[in-house]
Amino acid sequence: MLEIYISYFARQPLASIPVFLTLIPIVLIWKRKAYLDRTFQILAIYLVAKFAIDFIMFDWASQKKNTVVFYNLSVPVRYILTSWMFYNKLEIKRYKNWLLLSVPVFTSFSIWDILNTNPSLSDLHNHKMVLYSTTVESLLMLFWILLYFYNTIRTLKIPNLLTYPFFWVCSGLLLYYSSFLFIAPVLHYDSKWEQWLDMGFLSYVPYIFECVSIVLFSIGISQFPSPRYAK
Amino acid sequence: MQNNEELKLALLIASIAMLMMAFFVISFVMYYQKKRFEEEKKISDIEKNYNRLLLDTALNSEETERRRIAQDLHDDIGTMLSLTKLSLNQLSKMIGTTGDEKEDQIMKKSQSLVEETILHVRRITRDLVPTTLERFGLLEAIEEFIDKLEEDNNLVISFQANTEEFPRQGQKLELTLYRIMQELVNNAIKHASCSRIEISLESTEEMIGLRVTDNGVGFDPEKIKENNLAGLGLLGIESRLAIVNGTVQYEKPLNGGSSAFAQIPVMPIAENKPEPLHPFRRERVNI
Structure with a gap:
């Protein structure tokens, strides 16, 4: 098993x-x-x-199985969790309500998108990547991030953004979703099991910015000065 | 195939543009936030200075008004009382020749009342403008203040300074310390029901500290701050200290009573000689 993983890692670093x-x-x-x-x-x-x-996808990919079904399922989960962070951070009730409303709407939309792109759910081998959900998710997330930034500079509650952990998380998400926005619709055609559209290096851009965002998350988390800071 | 290449190029350009925009947004937020904080700080400093100037002007006006009242008391009422005393003396001599005992008694009582009034006017004038402070400095002024208080009240007031020769400070600083000392001692007499007051003056190269401790009923400084119970006296102390960048701490000693410790940073003495703090000159004071 480890050999298969290492082999896949070497092929798709x-x-x-x-x-x-x-x-x-x-x-x-x-x-x-x-x-x-x-x-x-x-x-x-x-x-x-x-x-x-990601690990399940890695495992399946190393066994040359179609992993797109996990990606499709992860889209609404990812949106629910990331937007929940912004729900906590946004202070204006009206924005919070909009955000709250967007969660069931987007979840329903992404489920519709999964079903629309994959009429036969049982056929995992030919499962296709969602067509619109990732783009809509990127747009929504970019909107919440920019709204949060707008509120931050308007209220002036954070004296130094560089030592504020959530600023780094926002920056990571902003870069990740920005890199994804235009590539996401094309990924639907790129990630087909058969007759795929070869995007070349561009299909790796989201992975690169995923790494960048994880590094920025880590920088943000390491800004917590002491173990008891959050208290 | 050509379409595929064009699509890739378009996607690449769009993604780069989007990422550049993201970087720009992050940089802009950081820059704008920093700039706004600097502006806010500037505005806050201006407001602080303006408030300090207002306070300074108010206290200057108060001192000028005190001086004016002292001057009027001395020049007008004091002179008239002296003339009344002279007239009464003359009248007393005239009555003395008639030999009426009752008239003589009334005359003596009037003379004594006029003398007492003259003394009161002098005391009020001295209280209004501490001339000793201007002429001889803080140590002498505090000692004089203590002597007068001990005469009038059944109190034991002790005073000590960490140096025998207390160097002269700027007029504003000396007057601030003197007024704070006056306010703290008066508060102790009025509200603390104390029998003993200790005043100490500590001077270093950077700071001058004034401590007033009494053995009275004491008070909880935290409670006063929480409930906003600080009267005009304590607020006045804080206002005076704000002008000279000073601080005050109220403590509750374990053995009872209360203690206040005011600290003021030493300021350079102005080169021009200050106007003499004399009650008998009609001049505006700029402390």
């Missing part, structure tokens, strides 16, 4: 690195006791869920 890189912020959250902060508790849940899904 850019796709494999973010899977294991996710462990760094998880360990940091644990070590720094950042989970005592509500937002970072959600981030920890998100990272653990991400690692679990």
Whole structure:
């Protein structure tokens, strides 16, 4: 089994690195006791869920199985958890309500998208990547991040952004979703099991920025000055 | 095939543009936040200085008004009382020749009342403008203040300084310390029901500290701050200290009573000689 993993890792390093890189912020959250902060508790849940899904995908991919079904399922889960962090951070009730409303709407939309792109769910071998969900998710997340930044500079409650952990998390998410926005719709045609559209290096861009975002998360979490900071 | 290459190029350009925008947003947020904080700090400093200037002006006006009242008391009422005393003396001599005992008694009583009034006016004038402070300095002014208090009250007031020769400070600093000492001692007499007050003056190269401790009923400084019970006296002390960047700490000693410790950083003495703090000159004071 380990040999298969190593072989896959050697063949697809850019796709494999973010899977294991996710462990760094998880360990940091644990070590720094950042989970005592509500937002970072959600981030920890998100990272653990991400690692679990990514690892299963890694395992299936190393066995040359179609893993797209896990990716499709991870889209609504990812949106629910990341938007939940912003729900905690946004202070204006009206924005919170919008965000809350967006969760069931987007979840329903992504389920519809999965069913629409894959009329036969039982056929895992030919399972296709969602067509619109990732783009819509990227747009929504970019909107919440920019809204949070707008509120941050408007209220002036954070004296130094560089030492503020959530700023780094936002920066990571902003870069990740920005890199994904235009590539996501094309990934549907790129990740087909048969007759795929070869995007070349571009299909690796999301993986690179996934690594960048994980590194930024880790920098943010390491800003927690002491284990009791969150208290 | 060509379409595929064009699509890849378009995607690459769009992604790079999007990422550049993301970097720009992050940099802008950081820059704008920093700039706004600097602006806020500037505004806060201006407000602080303006408030300090207002306080300074208010206290200057108070001192000028005290001086004016002292001057009026001395020049007008004091002169008139002296003339009244002279007239009464003359009248007393005239009555003395008639030999009426009752008239003589009334005359003596009037003379004594006028003398007492003259003394009161002098005391009020001295209280209004501490001339000793201007002429001889803080140590002498505090000692004089203590002597007068001990005469009038059944109190034991002790005073000690960590140096025998207390160097002269700027006029504003000396007057601030003197007024704070006056306020703290008056508070102890009025509210603490104490029998003993200790005043100490500590001077270092950087700071001057004034401590007033009494053995009275004491008070809880935290409670006063929480319930906003600080009267005009304590607020006045804080206002005076704010002008000279000073601080005050109220403590509750374990053996009872209360203690207040005011600290003021030593300020360079102004080169021009200060106007003499004399009650008998009609001049505006700029402390």
